[in-house]
Amino acid sequence: MSENKVELKLLNPRGVIEAQPMSAPNPRIADLVGKRIGLYWNSKPGMDNFYKVFEELLKEKYPTATTTLLRGAFLIRDDDAETWLPQIDTFVYGVGD
Amino acid sequence: MAGTVKLEKLGKPGVFINCTTFDDDAKSASADNGIPTLRRVKISSQEFYKLRGKVETVRPLVESVFDDIINALTKPLTPEEANPSQDMVEQEDQVEVSVTAESYPAAAEEFNRIFLENRWGDGLPLVPPTPERVKWMLSGTKRSPDEALGKINPKQGAATIEKIAINAVMAGAKPEYLPVIIAVIEALTDENFDDLHILASAGSFNLLTVVSGPIAEEIGMESGIGFMGHGWRPNNTIGRAIRLSTLNIGQTWPGKNDMALTGRISPHTFFTFCENADFSPWEPYHASRGFKADESCVTVGSVHGESQLNHFYGGMIGTWTAEGVLDRMVEDLVRTDRRGYFMWGTKGVGKYLGSGGGAMNHMIILFPELVVELEKMGFDQKGLQDEIYKRTAIPYDDLTPAERKSIQTAIELGVIPADRKAVFAEALKPGGKVPVLISPENLHFFVAGGAPGCAFSFNYYRIPPYNRTALMTKRITGATLTKAGSA
């Protein structure tokens, strides 16, 4: 067997990512009775139909819950978020594709 | 995902719905954006895309995930969710990787195996980035290896000169190409450039890089026959270095967070070429962007994927006249851009008004003979922009009511910028002619190719989804091995 091994030292081509502090999601609301549920539609096709069915099912299960549908950019704009958030207690955001 | 994180950080609990194909991407993005345990509900990609067209057809899918959504909104966070690990974003701690084998060929094979398994390569064999080789590569620039240009999406990896040099070695580039590669990365990391959409979107968007100015010839780039193809070391390795840099520094991988559904045409090199300065009577492209004609620059632009390359012929494909090619260009622009009118009257899909739809930018490649003929007709770049802008305008009386309404809304919303409002307001009357482009400056001409040649174009959104622009020109600087680009 050959005594002469070849060693290649190679530099890492990957970019260093600055570590940022990780946060937890917000505490959940206990239930949806009488709550205001925001439905955010990021404009991807078909999500409006998805939400129509979701709203029907939601109102069957939680008759006193209300919904607010907002259609906006892929990434919700700052002004939309500021206006919308005070109107809701929780939200659904879709769709990731 | 980033939108959901934004709302959570503003204090509201919520859930993100994502399709199964995008689940790894969503998981990765939630960590990238700082809430790794953000609640998500998956819906089947196969079912959603097929059934979403009607309420009745999508109903079973919604019913199947309804309880999951409710639970995501109401079940208390688990201890693990409430205390996410700070290690949930992968970090690259290794500065150096060592490979030992019985022989050089075995070591080279092992290096390639490791790099590809780690997802640090593009599928083709790589040149080993040894410290010596990287030092050799860095001899092409006077800039410091530690200089950080900015961050590359989606993982916001830091693009330093050294990291770019490492990837340039892997690509098989030479040191004299490095200043060009650096200038491209400067564009991609510019705070106004949307690199996220082109690097991560399902739309398989591509990247156009055009080098203009004397450096192209100095480093041996090909601008004649076959200028967009294989065979030319500078053209191909510059493109490959950009591809590897974005892949490694931005840490993307197909199907994980680079969601290009079909992959990109010319995936290893993007579309990388240079202007043919020898045969063009016009000033180089970058002169139209405010740079000096004798400087060397790169122009970097996102372009649509395989569906949007428009061919205007010329050259050997048929007998041609400049007027005939111009007619084809006009006809094509009207046909494709008129389809976008309906989106003008919406705010768009991004932060900036008019983003991700509606009006376009067109990057048009003209062959030298055609430019000579256009020059004889009295057109320089600006004149041609104005001429095409005028010819592509559609008579008001031919517009549908919906089109007129959309354009009017675009004026009112501010999608049409203030400096163009008067043009559109004046056009939007009986007898007027309504442009399909916001401005003549949305037409960008590059002269490239040999004799015979072809004219063709790419296009992309005037304003991209995630930032202000996806088309930028940067000056090449810091070169040590060429006269051009040395300042």
Place this chain on the structure above:
Amino acid sequence: MSEKVKLEVLNPRGVVEAKQANAPAPRLTDLAGKRVGLYHNGKPGLDNFFTVFEELLKNKYPTVKTNLIRGSFEITDKDAEAWAPQIDTFVYGVGD
């Protein structure tokens, strides 16, 4: 001084079977009274080229006859066999 490294690598190019080199056919001494074939391989614009060529040819050689055929990029065997007896020489275009 560091040791030199020798890399022996194999040639990746395909081997091409050597063909015998032949000379073109002997030329005519002049074109007076001859039959000149004009082969149009279908590429746009060659018809216009040949129109002018024929005029110039007939100016210079009033007794010459021309025989234009239009065919595929590479003349088929059938066309070649039918045409060759009708001509004394030919012009074939265009390579692009």
